[in-house]
Amino acid sequence: MDNPAPASKDGKLQSMPKELIDWVNKPLGRFFRIETAAAGILLAVTILAMLLANSPWSAQYLALWQVEAGINLGPFGLHLTLLEWINDAVMTLFFFVVSLELKRELVLGELRQPRQAMLSVSAAIGGMAVPAVLYLLMLWGAPGAHGWGMVMATDTAFVIGCLALLGRRIPVQLRVFLLSLAIVDDIGAILVVAVGYGEALNYQALALAAAGIMVIRGMALLGIRNLMLYFLMGAAIWLAVEHSGIHPTVTGVVLGLMTPTLKWVSDARLHQILDAVIAHPPGQNWSGDTLARMKLRTAESAAREALSPVERLEIVLHPWVGFVIMPLFAFANAGVPVGETNVTSPLTLAILLGLVLGKPLGIFLFSWLAVKLNIAARPVQLSWSLIAAGGCLCGIGFTMALFIAGLAFSPIQINEAKFGILLASAISALAGMLIIKLTSFPQSLTYSSSEESVDFTFDQSPQRGKNKR
Secondary structure (H helix, E strand, O other): OOOOHHHHHOOHHOOOOOOOOHHHHHHHHHHHHOOHHHHHHHHHHHHHHHHHHHOOOOOHHHHHHHOOEEEEEEEEEEEEEEHHHHHHHHHHHHHHHHHHHHHHHHHHHHHOOOHHHHHHHHHHHHHHHHHHHHHHHHHHHOHHHHHHHHHOOOHHHHHHHHHHHHHHHHHHHHHHHHHHHHHHHHHHHHHHHHOOOOOOHHHHHHHHHHHHHHHHHHHHHHOOOOOOHHHHHHHHHHHHHHHOOOOOOOHHHHHHHHOOOOOOOHHHHHHHHHHHHHHHOOOOOOOOOOHHHHHHHHHHHHHOOOOOOOHHHHHHHHHHHHHHHHHHHHHHHOOOOOOHHHOOOHHHHHHHHHHHHHHHHHHHHHHHHHOOOOOOOOOOOHHHHHHHHHHHOOOOOOOHHHHHHHHHHOHHHHHHHHHHHHHHHHHHHHHHHHHHHOOOOHHHHHOOOOOHHOOOOOOOOOHHHHHHH
């Protein structure tokens, strides 16, 4: 049996070669992979937007987003303000990534088990319905009633960021519960946008969009795997939906749910292909039109296609959404001149009531009913006090709430709506973290910090959960 090459003893050949830039890239990469980094950047940008909106440069800041830009394609053209480009076009990628995450959770993740999923789904339904009802009761027949969709939303990045600030005090089950809840919540809010805030329908544009979706489906059936072709078709569908009367961000939802979760190259095939590359001796010349070169290129494609399209797209797009798109959206939408707002206005109070009170009430009540009726299962370590605290955190509406506010309100009311959203989100964050801090214990006191050893036993009734506590 041949002895291994000396250079392989320390494993150097088992990883990519290192460069000086890696000393910077590696720690930054770890930082940006943490969800709380996105929340931190989002918070910093929000504060900057508020400062600019209330500074001597306020007029310039607000006027920037009203600058028009457009494209012309022969007789067709599209001209929008910079704010509309951000909210209608750029945010489509945000909704696309949310939809990818939902598809992955439904097929591969926590939502694939019906009884486990029903706890998050029931909580999300309650967290959307109760706030909307309270909001409408406050403003029924008054100006601003059309904005009921605002108080249905939850900002995933800020919720996960708040949980991270509490560190080991948070059970893994609470993170999973809130993440699944927020995903379902976002999809519900998107449907509200499509149904409640659309315009008169243009059926010709809708027919073109439907034809584009069928073309994409046909491309997938034919085995076309070039992502750029899908991107171009997606852009064409977005243009059609933009002219259809339905909000164009719905395009991201539809295309995300159409993205396959099956990988093209199996693990067994990938290992066989890699073995064929490894079979070539060290020092092999990989350049030129050689068999070794062909094997290497095949291995490159196989390694890429060993991940499903959903996973690949999430890996590529999630950093852009978290660290570019959402901060850009916040910078354009979160700036509110405080002097033009009134804390005691009916609109601001309705938003506060919906997000601060309605969210936790709806989430807790519907979760309790789902377990009581035996249609959902509750993890034992996910106590009712943690569900109530998580419900408070879900009152952080922010991104989706600001998005819907921009669709629902005129320039006269928009500042009051934004101020209510920002105030309600701050109160919800502080209340949720305080309740968790007062009612929970560090993970190390309740179970091992290893996720593999966490007890995911499910309690199916409120009484059993009470006894175990």
